[in-house]
Amino acid sequence: MASEHGLKRYFDGEAARLLGDRIRLVRPAFDVDGYAAEVEARIPGKELKDRVLVLAEGLRTRLPAAYPDALPVLLSVLGDELAEGEGLFTTSWYLMPVARFVEEYGLDHPEASLDAIEEITRRHTGEYAVRPYVERHYALTMERVARWALSPSHNVRRLATEGIRPRLPWARTLTRFVEDPRPVLDVLEPLRCDPSEYVRRSVANNLNDISKDSPELALATALRWREESPTDETGWIVRHGLRTLVKKGDQRALAVLGATGGEHVRVARPVIGPGRVTIGDTLVIGFDIENTDDRPHTVVVDYAVRHVGGNGRGIPRVFKLTTLELGPGERRFLEKSHPIREVRTRRHHAGEHAVDIQVNGLVLATGRFDLDV
Structure with a gap:
């Protein structure tokens, strides 16, 4: 993944123009020049997330005032779903403000917004956008996340695990899952030997997050997964998911990996x-x-x-x-x-x-x- 520092430079007036040109194809009156000029004027001194917010705010003032009317305009410019191995930060990075738009302005419309996040994640990612919905609309969002975990799309399955990581980088911590990660582990169960490397890496990173706050639960889960799913895919997830404990020299984690003597x-x-x-x-x-x-x-x-x-x-x-x-x-x-x-x-x-x-x-x-x- 690109670093936050390296990625931020892409979000400027040219990024606004790139996104605005696509919007103008479906909404001819969209003011691309004004959008690009506003973004260019407001981004100096800002880091990645604040730059992306500037682009999202510029969209909000130039699209229909009613969120349910503005959302279809943005969804119409998403393009084709990413195939396995296509990098979201190289292929479709310019869609980050679209996800931020849903994150910032859609909380009063959770059903439509969760539908939108699913569509966005097929072309980019919804891992940051979904987190406020976990906090404000917990039951509804977790029911949707459980469905995402069973999706035929590797991008959507990856969203199911990445979006609820307790300590996702660049995102605010989901405190409820730091304190009790069992709902997260329930979502990970069907993904513990997923055929997609993209999904497996997210599952492992999620397990690693959990190991930092609930090592006993992470270790018990990893051991059970190895015993119940003795596959190369599960073995890789367990090794990568226990990496923080292994680096600390935790003998229980090493024993789970079969490292003794x-x-x-x-x-x-x-x-x-x-x-x-x-x-x-x-x-x-x-x-x-x-x-x-x-x-x-x-x-x-x-x-x-x-x-x-x-x-x-x-x-x-x-x-x-x-x-x-x-x-x-x-x-x-x-x-x-x-x-x-x-x-x-x-x-x-x-x-x-x-x-x-x-x-x-x-x-x-x-x-x-x-x-x-």
Whole structure:
């Protein structure tokens, strides 16, 4: 998915013109030039969501005043449904203000708006638009979400899970599902081995959200899914859905994944290089990993980069490296390239940084490098 920072630049006067030209095909009196000029004048200094709101507000003042009359105009410009693999942020990104229009102005017309969200999500996404409806029209919306989960459309099935994620990025938290995620898990049940990768990724992300607040419930669900649906699709969902717990070294999550015997694994000859790097360089992490037991073991290998914070203490960030099967006495060499780059969520500080090699939740080796900024 594109970052919020990277995507925002697309929502400007040209985006308004792109959308306005499509509207003018069905509503010839639509003022495209005025719409584009207004958007261009109002967006400076605004981030993604506020820019999209500007475009939605411009639509509201130029379409019929009655929401039920304005909605069909917007739905008529949606185009064809996206096929599996077509990116909503590359193919139909300009429809984001249409979804925002329904999110902002349709709450007094929930039936028509939920119908519209279903149509929008076939061409773009309705994951943000549906969340206010969960909050204000809970029973009606959750009944619709349950139906969406059984849709023949992979886009609609994905909406069923993505729209009710407790901690969806760029969206406000659905507190009711943070406190009790069981209604969310009910929706995920028929999707736990979905044939669509697009849907499976959303199911896994949803389970990962749940694991942050209700780890016991997430673990019990993941274990049951593996036992009742021993398919590659379900296995992938479980592995990806427990990733936050695995990165924390949660032994229960590792056991669900079949990763045991970390005490029988040895990490030797860790090499972290070059010893001194700067922003833009690439760090190479290499080491030998050996199973010292006379039985095979499945091992989950991660590495944690402990960046120096402003107070001088290391702030760890865990990255996935691999999951592998080690036979009795087997030894392998693993290597990973790690780019050192600027990120918006963390400021780099000069000094000595550490890299921990973590196997089945246990830190088995540590290397160090110096960062110049």
